[in-house]
Amino acid sequence: MVMSWIFTGIVAIALVAAIALGRGSELAAAVPTGAQAGIALVISMAGSICLWTGVGALMDKVGLTDCLSKLLKPLLKRLFPSTQKDTQLSQHLSANICANFLGLGNAATPMGIQAAQRLSIKSNHVASDELCRLIVLNTASIQLIPATVAAIRASLGCTTPFDILPAVWITSLCSAGLGLTAAWLMGKLWRR
Amino acid sequence: MTDYLVPLILLTVCCLALRKKENAYNILIGGAADGLKLLLTLTPTLILLLTAVTMLRASGAVEVISAYLAPIFRCFGIPPETAILVLIRPISGSAALAIGADLMTRHGVDSIIGRTVAVMLGSTETTFYTISVYFGAAGIKKTRYTVPAALIADFVGFTVASLTVRLLF
Numbered sequence: 001m002v003m004s005w006i007f008t009g010i011v012a013i014a015l016v017a018a019i020a021l022g023r024g025s026e027l028a029a030a031v032p033t034g035a036q037a038g039i040a041l042v043i044s045m046a047g048s049i050c051l052w053t054g055v056g057a058l059m060d061k062v063g064l065t066d067c068l069s070k071l072l073k074p075l076l077k078r079l080f081p082s083t084q085k086d087t088q089l090s091q092h093l094s095a096n097i098c099a100n101f102l103g104l105g106n107a108a109t110p111m112g113i114q115a116a117q118r119l120s121i122k123s124n125h126v127a128s129d130e131l132c133r134l135i136v137l138n139t140a141s142i143q144l145i146p147a148t149v150a151a152i153r154a155s156l157g158c159t160t161p162f163d164i165l166p167a168v169w170i171t172s173l174c175s176a177g178l179g180l181t182a183a184w185l186m187g188k189l190w191r192r
Numbered sequence: 193m194t195d196y197l198v199p200l201i202l203l204t205v206c207c208l209a210l211r212k213k214e215n216a217y218n219i220l221i222g223g224a225a226d227g228l229k230l231l232l233t234l235t236p237t238l239i240l241l242l243t244a245v246t247m248l249r250a251s252g253a254v255e256v257i258s259a260y261l262a263p264i265f266r267c268f269g270i271p272p273e274t275a276i277l278v279l280i281r282p283i284s285g286s287a288a289l290a291i292g293a294d295l296m297t298r299h300g301v302d303s304i305i306g307r308t309v310a311v312m313l314g315s316t317e318t319t320f321y322t323i324s325v326y327f328g329a330a331g332i333k334k335t336r337y338t339v340p341a342a343l344i345a346d347f348v349g350f351t352v353a354s355l356t357v358r359l360l361f
Contacts (some may be wrong), residue, residue: 034246179345
């Protein structure tokens with residue numbers, strides 16, 4: 001339903017602005033151009049997307065996910081103290097974070113949902129601090145290879161689509177770190 | 193440096209797979225097929241949203257909105273040209289992709305704005321979608337401070353993306 005509102009909203013704003021600014025012919029021309037740009041974008045990034053979902057699957061199979069979750073264990077213990085008592089929760093959580101890290105969004109979400117459900121069994125419909133942290137961590141998107149963006153860049157003729165990697169890593173770490181700090185501070189102030 | 197990063201990742205993963213006696217090639221093919229399925233679900237969305245975004249751009253609305261928000265964005269060092277992306281990114285992932293692709297085409301993929309857009313897209317998530325999926329599945333009604341905390345993380349992402357691009361390129 002949200003998307004219907006967004007789509008209608010964008011079209012309505014475009015129409016009002018075009019009338020106000022006298023850009024009717026440009027607006028009319030934009031309809032077929034935009035639709036064609038959509039399919040052109042999909043086709044030109046298809047190759048890279050397929051390649052990277054393949055590499056992601058291979059990374060998972062090779063045991064990189066398990067290796068990563070071992071590395072993450074000390075961090076997980078601090079962020080989610082309940083994982084010490086609940087091994088299943090610990091598995092779901094690390095699988096969620098690792099799948100996100102490797103860019104396997106489709107695999108990450110079900111794992112994250114299972115972790116969220118376990119974190120809120122006795123919560124009585126109120127989000128616990130740990131659940132808030134899990135969501136902040138998921139919205140910060142820490143990714144090793146931002147494949148979709150790199151695919152778009154390559155499709156637009158960029159010869160070095162991956163040169164943004166260091167910038168993406170620094171940015172993700174900063175936003176996750178500060179987001180978690182904000183969550184921690186608000187958790188102290190915000191009583192249930 | 194970054195030139196060798198991606199080929200090295202590719203080689204490392206394949207070598208690891210061979211050492212574990214895994215059929216690396218077949219796994220790659222299987223994963224690539226999943227990617228194709230993902231693209232198939234993404235295609236109709238991207239066509240519709242790029243139509244809407246191109247209309248928005250052609251109507252002149254984007255310039256008007258960006259001009260109004262420019263002082264606030266400059267204050268935080270975020271290029272005002274990215275205003276529309278910053279506004280839509282937490283709400284819709286595919287609309288953000290459509291806007292991002294449009295911005296990169298117009299300003300050039302390797303321009304400061306083009307790169308800032310790419311880093312923003314790569315380091316943030318569709319916050320409201322994620323929140324609704326997780327809380328919906330967990331049956332949570334009182335979300336407490338999750339939304340402000342997640343939006344702070346997004347805001348930090350947008351400012352740091354602008355900063356790192358300016359510093360690194």
